[in-house]
Each structure stands twice: as structure tokens, then as C-alpha cells.
Amino acid sequence: MKNFSIEIKWGVIFIIVGLIWVLFEKMMGWHDEHIDQQAIYSNLFGFIAVFIYFLGLRDKKKNYYNGVMDWKQGFVAGVVITIVVALLSPLSQYITSVYISPNYFSNMITYISENSAMTREQAEAFYNLKSTMIQVVFSALAMGVVTSALVAWFVKSKNQAVEA
Incomplete structure (x- = not known):
């Protein structure tokens, strides 16, 4: 667990x-009077999410790998x-x-049914706590893996010594 304390910290921060x-x-008001705008503006969180991953991987690189981290480690x-x-x-x-x-x-x-x-009935089946809990787990996994791959590419050390 100690090896992953930085990742756990950044997951909780996320x-x-x-x-x-x-x-x-x-x-x-995106959950009530302006609910028609919620789907558009909630996507802005994606920028924040990527930034949090960037900070987390930079923290890992600096404080665990002593400033040298390859893509796989990231x-x-x-x-x-x-x-x-x-x-x-x-x-959450x-x-x-x-x-x-x-x-x-x-x-x-x-809003959706109107x-x-x-x-x-379709909206009720989709917009409920159980369904949403399942959706957030799978979307977190899918988006997180893609984000991890991309952010690791940018955070990796540029000039690494090639090991023989």
C-alpha cells in the first residue's frame, strides 16, 4: 500500500x-432550472479531471521515482x-x-421525457441511483485508463538512459 500512497491520495482528491x-x-442551476444545460457544462469537468491526473502523475514522478519516470510507470x-x-x-x-x-x-x-x-419509463430506468452508480464505475474505468495513457505520455521523463 505504501507504494501506492500517492495514487490513493490523488484518487481521493479526484x-x-x-x-x-x-x-x-x-x-x-444545472440540476434544476437550467437542467437543459447540464449535459453541456458538465463536460467541462473533463479538463479538471485531466489536470488532477497530471498533478498526480507529476507527484509520483517527483516524489517516488526521484524525477525520472517512464511511460509505463506513469x-x-x-x-x-x-x-x-x-x-x-x-x-460519491x-x-x-x-x-x-x-x-x-x-x-x-x-426534462428528458418531455x-x-x-x-x-426509459428515463426512469436510466436516471436512478443504482443505474448511475454502475455507470460511474464503468465510465471512471474507461476514461481513467485513456487519461492515464495520455497524461503519462506528457509526464514521462524525456531523456532517459537506455538500459542494456
Whole structure:
């Protein structure tokens, strides 16, 4: 566990920042009166997510690998951050759904069923706590692995000695 303490720290930071972002979304009205804008503006969190991965991998490079890290080491560190995020995502979604924005699902179901090709029953099947908890785990894994690969490419040491 000590070998992964940096990744665990950044996975927890990711979740905390994600909860702050959801609170921001709620304050901006994207969970109620401006719910039509939520899908657009929530994508902005992607920039924050990539930045958190960058900070995490830079921390790992500096404080664990003494400033020299190859792509594979960075990728593995990113995947460990991803696993931490995926494991904590259901708890984060529960906090979001119960405490931060308890009316989000009902608001989204109403909006989607009135403004798209999705029926109310389909929207209810998609926008609920259980379904969303499953979705956040799989999206955290998918996006986290891709983000890890890309960020590791930029954080890796440029001039590494070739080992024979």
C-alpha cells in the first residue's frame, strides 16, 4: 500500500474535487432550472479531471521515482488512481444523489421525457441511483485508463538512459 500512497491520495482528491464540482453544478442551476444545460457544462469537468491526473502523475514522478519516470510507470500510476476513483465513485454518487442534489433524478427524468425521444419509463430506468452508480464505475474505468495513457505520455521523463 505504501507504494501506492500517492495514487490513493490523488484518487481521493479526484473524488473530493468531483463532489465540489457537483455542488458548483447545483449552485449554477444545472440540476434544476437550467437542467437543459447540464449535459453541456458538465463536460467541462473533463479538463479538471485531466489536470488532477497530471498533478498526480507529476507527484509520483517527483516524489517516488526521484524525477525520472517512464511511460509505463506513469501509466500504471494513472491506472491505480483510476481504480481508486472507480471504487469511490459509488459513494460519491450516493452523496451527490442524497445530500447535494436529491431532486436531480426526478428533474432529469421530467426534462428528458418531455424533450427527447426517451419515454418516461426509459428515463426512469436510466436516471436512478443504482443505474448511475454502475455507470460511474464503468465510465471512471474507461476514461481513467485513456487519461492515464495520455497524461503519462506528457509526464514521462524525456531523456532517459537506455538500459542494456
